Amino acid sequence: MIELSNISFRYGKKSILESIDLSVPQGEFLCLLGQSGCGKSTLLRLIAGLAKPSSGNIKNENESNRCAVVFQDYSLFPWMTTGENLLLALRATWPEKKTAVLRDIAQKYLELVGLPHCFQQYPAALSGGMRQRAAIARALSVDPEILLMDEPFGALDVLNRAMLQDLLLELFRASSRRRTVVFVTHDVDEAIYLGNRIVVLGSTPGRVIADNHLAKTKPRLRDELFRLPQTRELQNELLDVYRRDTWQKLPATKREANGGGI
């Protein structure tokens, strides 16, 4: 369980996040949805421990406290081969294990994400999609209890994004461990497809403006899911939350110029 109580974060005089209360139970796939600049990545950094909140508390009640992060870019170190990138993480997690054993684990995870021949390749030699697969492999290889993902597929083309979403879901469902995932995105469809809970952050300052739990029985196939009327309703509802938040932020004169609420 990750417990955030009354979290605020300020950067200089600017308030980025305000009064955020959120608890993420173990095994949940939580999607943090919000527009660019609303502070969702900052919130993820706070959960990861990469930054400290200006006020409030973050409690992490997981057993091993092992946490991995996948960023949109810069997850892999470009001067190491893909295999070395995995080995670095594995060595840091299990320093007592022999290199040969860790190499086997690294190779196994590369195979799992569909990159069996990429151990010796540098990240620059891989496509964007392959690099993100390798980043996911490195994150999963340390068997984390919490997986934090900051718009990991944001820079990919539509086809690659869909393939990696499927892969991520497959790995999440197949895992024997009840892993908690916090996934940051600004794409409503991505959040609906991946998450079993969607938290929407409003902007300036970032705060929770909607919290939707999705049905446990939601269809696993993309086509099936997006054909359902309930899914379309949810899409509209989330977009409406977005719109209302943007509307409230507009100065009154602009609101009138834009149609005065028509």
Place this chain on the structure above:
Amino acid sequence: MNQIFLSLFGISMIFSAILRSAWMAAGLTLMLTGGMLLRSKFEKHPEQRTALLDGAALIVLALLGWQLLSDNFRVPDPVLFPPPEKVFRLFVSELPELLKGLRASLFLLGSGYCLALSSGIVLGLVIGYSRRFQLASAPFIKVLGAIPPIVYIPYAIALLPSFSAASIFVIFIGAFWPVLVNTASGVLQIPSGLIDSARMLHLKKRTFFFGIILRGAMPSICTGASLGLVFSFLLLTAAELIGATEGLGWYVKNFSDFADYERVIVGIIFIGMVITAISFATNRIEKRLLRYQEVNHD
């Protein structure tokens, strides 16, 4: 291109044969171009191969022209610019003396440069990583780094016990600032996402510093190291021109005092060859260290 080059080479041989210094000139051109031809054989990229063959052809042409003009028209002045054949003969006979000078120069250069490289990199990493050190050192770097190192020569000679120590100090100062500044800016240029990624792996401090920070700053460190090496060469020659009793700079200065321009040219050519060889070696090291940048297929 091969055909053009071979025709040029053939013409050079015919011209050489009808001249007084035929075999020496031919030998000289053969030696200089042979190496380039040999390299071109092993060069995989057609563009590079053409460039090597073009270079070889130009050397043949230039030397042949120089030899012909000097022998037949005494242009340029053979006292100031002795013909290639004479220079080549002298080069061979002076080789032991030149190698002795090279040893002395390399000792000064190696000591000053290695000292600058090691201290510049370590301090640069600390300054680049720690905001506090960065702010504290910024005024010193701005003022001291801007002073041309050559102005330290009189003080170095006056304060340090020997000429060697003074030269090493001046070379050190010349190479130190570019290495330090580039290392620090290299650390600052590491994307914050990579630092976050490394922090999330909970690496040991040593691995974090040497495996991430040092490697991340490596492209910039290589730039600083190359710049430092250029400054080192300049300062080595400057220092040797002032108070040395051996070394390559001293060799050129000493013989120019006696208007022995044959030896001056031999010294200049040898210095050029040494610098080319060192640059070639450092380029190879740099390519090896940054080989991960050469495989982008995006």
